[in-house]
Amino acid sequence: MVILITGTSKGLGRYLAEYYLKKTHTVIGCSLSANVIMHPSYHHTQLDLSNESNVRSWVNSVRKKFQTIDVLICNAAIVSSALFLTLTPGNLMESFLKTNVAGVFYILREVSKQMIKQKRGRIIAISSITTATHQEGTSVYSATKCAVNELIKILAKEVSSSNITCNVIAPGMMKTNASEELAKKLEWEKEMLQKQTIQRVILKEEVAHVSDFLISPRSSSITGQVIYLGLSN
Numbered sequence: 166m167v168i169l170i171t172g173t174s175k176g177l178g179r180y181l182a183e184y185y186l187k188k189t190h191t192v193i194g195c196s197l198s199a200n201v202i203m204h205p206s207y208h209h210t211q212l213d214l215s216n217e218s219n220v221r222s223w224v225n226s227v228r229k230k231f232q233t234i235d236v237l238i239c240n241a242a243i244v245s246s247a248l249f250l251t252l253t254p255g256n257l258m259e260s261f262l263k264t265n266v267a268g269v270f271y272i273l274r275e276v277s278k279q280m281i282k283q284k285r286g287r288i289i290a291i292s293s294i295t296t297a298t299h300q301e302g303t304s305v306y307s308a309t310k311c312a313v314n315e316l317i318k319i320l321a322k323e324v325s326s327s328n329i330t331c332n333v334i335a336p337g338m339m340k341t342n343a344s345e346e347l348a349k350k351l352e353w354e355k356e357m358l359q360k361q362t363i364q365r366v367i368l369k370e371e372v373a374h375v376s377d378f379l380i381s382p383r384s385s386s387i388t389g390q391v392i393y394l395g396l397s398n
């Protein structure tokens with residue numbers, strides 16, 4: 166399969182890219198920074214997803230080179246702030262919106278157009294349990310992830326006739342560079358874990374397991390779902 170994953174330089178995105186490469190798939194990735202994955206079946210582009218024309222030309226070049234995109238995993242996001250709303254500067258809020266909402270929108274739109282032509286595809290977006298836990302200090306981040314959930318739920322309906330499914334994986338706290346940075350700022354890890362039903366960090370392997378489930382041919386009737394990891398709904 167040809168699997169496009171955003172945000173593959175570190176954290177969950179890098180894990181998923183290497184996971185699917187081990188499974189002998191072709192993986193196409195991107196990040197703001199340069200490539201860190203050296204593998205013959207891995208193809209990296211350094212780009213800013215919040216730039217509409219960059220995203221359009223990236224997806225066009227992927228389409229020309231590989232003819233198909235079987236799976237899209239929208240993983241890239243800014244995960245860095247842990248500020249209360251009253252302390253959040255406007256430009257920080259805008260940068261969250263640009264990457265986590267506009268960036269996701271651009272990639273969803275461009276890849277969906279390709280998948281509609283193919284008449285098949287699987288789309289997964291990575292959101293977060295913070296959309297349901299309403300934790301202090303996550304207002305802007307969670308608002309962007311609520312937007313992602315909504316983009317996916319509505320897109321799921323709009324593309325269902327083309328045999329495309331769209332789902333969200335919303336993990337609890339994971340160990341990544343981003344969460345470790347946050348843990349330094351607040352008692353972040355303890356507070357996050359207290360809000361979870363399963364009070365331990367969520368493993369990247371567990372996200373990959375749900376991703377495998379959603380991209381399986383036998384999951385073709387599962388769409389528009391938000392699957393929480395570590396939280397009861």
Ligand SMILES: NC(=O)c1ccc[n+]([C@@H]2O[C@H](COP(=O)([O-])OP(=O)(O)OC[C@H]3O[C@@H](n4cnc5c(N)ncnc54)[C@H](OP(=O)(O)O)[C@@H]3O)[C@@H](O)[C@H]2O)c1
Pocket residue numbers: 171172173174175176177178195196197198199212213214215239240241242243244264268291292293294335336337338339340341342343344
């Ligand atoms: N960590 C957690 O506890 C946790 C929990 C729940 C959900 N999540 C979600 O899981 C996903 C991955 O999080 P993570 O912890 O792995 O984050 P991370 O370690 O900070 O990695 C984020 C990735 O996204 C890329 N990226 C950010 N902005 C970009 C842009 N404008 N254009 C292109 N690439 C961009 C980064 O590239 P550069 O390195 O080049 O900047 C990096 O590869 C996110 O959607 C996050 O919201 C995380």
